[in-house]
Amino acid sequence: MRFFVPMLCAAVAGSPVASLVQDDPPVSHGQGIATRKAPGLDAAESPLLGTLVQTHTREHVLLDATSPSQDRFCTLLADRSTGQKTILDPRLLELLRRLAASHPAARIELVSGYRSAKLNEMLRKKGHHVASHSQHSLGHAVDFRIVEQGSERGLDPHDTEREIRALGWSGGVGPYEKEDDWFVHADVGPQRRWEGQ
Numbered sequence: 001m002r003f004f005v006p007m008l009c010a011a012v013a014g015s016p017v018a019s020l021v022q023d024d025p026p027v028s029h030g031q032g033i034a035t036r037k038a039p040g041l042d043a044a045e046s047p048l049l050g051t052l053v054q055t056h057t058r059e060h061v062l063l064d065a066t067s068p069s070q071d072r073f074c075t076l077l078a079d080r081s082t083g084q085k086t087i088l089d090p091r092l093l094e095l096l097r098r099l100a101a102s103h104p105a106a107r108i109e110l111v112s113g114y115r116s117a118k119l120n121e122m123l124r125k126k127g128h129h130v131a132s133h134s135q136h137s138l139g140h141a142v143d144f145r146i147v148e149q150g151s152e153r154g155l156d157p158h159d160t161e162r163e164i165r166a167l168g169w170s171g172g173v174g175p176y177e178k179e180d181d182w183f184v185h186a187d188v189g190p191q192r193r194w195e196g197q
Contacts, residue, residue: 095167109144157182
């Protein structure tokens with residue numbers, strides 16, 4: 001038994017779970033912005049930009065210059081029907097950080113990230129306007145909305161689209177403005193624009 005405990009600790013320390021715990025400080029899961037709970041964290045070193053909120057699970061994760069880690073971001077945006085995850089293009093997380101810097105303490109609600117071929121086809125069969133070879137299925141796209149502090153509704157998707165282009169984004173951007181689809185799609189594919197339906 002004495003040998004089992006050190007071996008178990010060593011195994012856990014090298015696991016992906018341990019790296020998530022070490023990389024990402026704990027956060028509060030209240031309705032507002034996530035806050036740091038770990039003692040000794042210097043907010044001046046990495047100011048909190050906002051909170052990422054996974055709209056399907058309601059999970060809250062802090063957003064600053066170093067958090068979440070790329071792996072944690074990919075887990076947060078895993079396929080919602082299968083749980084499968086893929087490596088998302090790191091420019092997507094960087095885009096969210098740059099947008100959050102202009103909207104202090106905002107909530108960035110993540111509507112869609114990685115989409116497996118199974119989920120993509122299911123959405124197409126249900127009449128959703130999704131591409132058969134979606135950038136989501138390549139790990140190249142994110143759908144989101146920015147909800148400023150004190151507001152219940154996200155910014156107008158057209159305004160967010162303009163902000164994205166002002167940052168020099170060269171991929172695809174599509175604003176969706178239906179009552180139940182109030183978000184912006186951004187991807188790292190070819191530069192193009194469309195109105196979501």
